[in-house]
Amino acid sequence: MSAVSLFLASWVVPVSSPVIADGAVAIRDGRILAVGEALTLKSQFPEARVENCQGVLLPGLVNAHIHLELSAYRIPQPTGAQSFCDWIRALLKLRQTGEISVPETVRAARQMLEQQYRAGIVLLLDIGNTIPASPAIAQTTAMHSTFLLELLGPDARAEEQVLARIDSLPDSVLATAHAPYSTTAGIMTVLKKRADRLGHIFSLHVAESVDEVVLLRNGQGCFRGFLEERGAWDGRFLRPGKNTPGVVDYLAGLGLVDANLLCVHCVQISEEEVRLLAARGCRICLCPGSNRFLGVGVAPLERMLDQGLLPAIGTDSMASNKSLDLWREMRILREDHPGVSPARILAMATLGGAQALGRARDFGTLSSGKMASLLNARSPALQGAGDAEQLLDILTSGGQPEKLRWMGENGNITA
Ligand SMILES: [Zn+2]
Structure with missing residues (x-):
């Protein structure tokens, strides 16, 4: 049997159980064997190789929504007079001009992925719409990533083309739909069935802006004009005779709302819709930094938690965020939801993400049986924490800790 390694730290934050002062994590064969007080584990594993990490040991963070292919894109933040559609127009314009070359796009994506890993993202x-870059890039780090090809099409003509493309996709290419405002019900339904068959999560931008609700409710709002100016409005989003008070209701009417649906954003959803998502076991990912950048509102996190949901957190892309930093996203959540405890916010960034991506068997907490991807965080502020409460407060509101490194399975890779 291979040797046990014991990592000691001033604080161990398992996420699944209370913070341990002077704690330790025992690992063997790349998996966590035990988590507890250092003294206890030292006597339990007297032969173990011991490493004193100092600072804090916590599970790697999970970024449950990113578009690496947009890492070189910088779209100005919309002003008050501009709509969500104006931001999409600016993004499409930049894509269509070809101003950002393919090599530059790939380089920026690669750099961003490496940056994510150094910042403590394990999963x-x-x-992306174009470059399946992340699997290849991910092999250069010990990060675990999944790429979903995102397809969309708003009208009958586009639907025909996209359905033909889906037919020709090999099963090795995992695919998903963009959003209910850009993708016909027909395309979403086929992609959802395909995702169910291939056993991967179906990720969808849901209820990001109020205009999306208005489009599905009565065919109005900024998306109507946006689609008309592209000759892509044929009323496909409207379902005559069907009552569609909200985006989740619309998706439920299509039979898409179940445990394999990952709803990203969920800003403009009603209490009833939150209840429905919880009842169906859906997964949720919030992108607070992107929502703030685009001025689309704040997701009803408290209601989600009340319903027993633990949303994941995503950074979205550089086209709609100032930086792709999960530590900053936690801070924004703390600001937007002062009543939510720091422990809950940290659980969202770790366990919530792992659950959302269907990887909680391996990631999300420091507990027996999980992969030994231990994140070691150190900073003067963390050093000064007097108790567990203060420590969690600093971890979720202090931004990225000055020193981060990977221990255990991911090796001693210093950030
Ligand atoms: Zn997105």
Whole structure:
């Protein structure tokens, strides 16, 4: 049997159980064997190789929504007079001009992925329309990532083309739909069935802006004009005779709302819709930094938690965020939801993400049986924490700790 390694730290934050002062994590064969007080584990594993990490040991963070292919894109933040559609127009314009070359796009994506790993991300879900870059890039780090090819099409003509493309996709390419405002019900339904068959999560931008609700409710709002100016409005989003008070209701009417649906954003959803998502066991990912950047509102996190949901956190892309930093996203959540405890916010960034991506068997907490990807965080502020409460407060509101490194399975890779 291979040797046990024991990592000691001033604080161990398992996430699944209370913070341990002067704690330790025992690992063997890349998996966590035990988590507890240092003294206890030292006597339990007297032969173990011991390493004193100092600072804090916590599970790697999970970025449950990113678009690496947009890492070189900088779209100005919309002003008050501009709509969500104006931001999409600016993004499409930049894409269509070809101003950002393919090599530059790939380089920026690669740099961003490496940056994510150095910042303590162990697992991420990358969504992209063009470059399946992340699996290849991820091999250069010990990060675990999944790429989903994102497809969309708003009208009958586009639907025909996209359905033909889906037919020709090999099963090795995992695919998902963009959003209810850009993708016909027909395309979403086929992609959802395909995701169910292939056993991967179906990630969808849901209820990001109020205009999306208005489009599905009565065919109005900024998306109507946006689609008309592209000759792509044929009323496909409207379902005559069906009552569609909200985006989740619309998706439920299509039979898409179940445990394999990952709803990203969920800003403009009603209490009833939150209840429905919880009842169906859906997964949720919030992108607070992106929502703030685009001025679309704040997701009803308290209601979600009340319903027993633990949303994941995503950074979204550089096109709609100032930086892709999960530590900053936690801080924004703390600011937007002062009543939510720091422990809950940290659980979202770790366990919530792992659950959302269907990887909680391996990631999300420091507990027996999980992969030994231990994140070691150190900073003067963390050093000064007097108790567990203060420590969690600093971890979730202090931004990225000055020193981060990977211990255990991911080796002693210093950030
Ligand atoms: Zn997104």
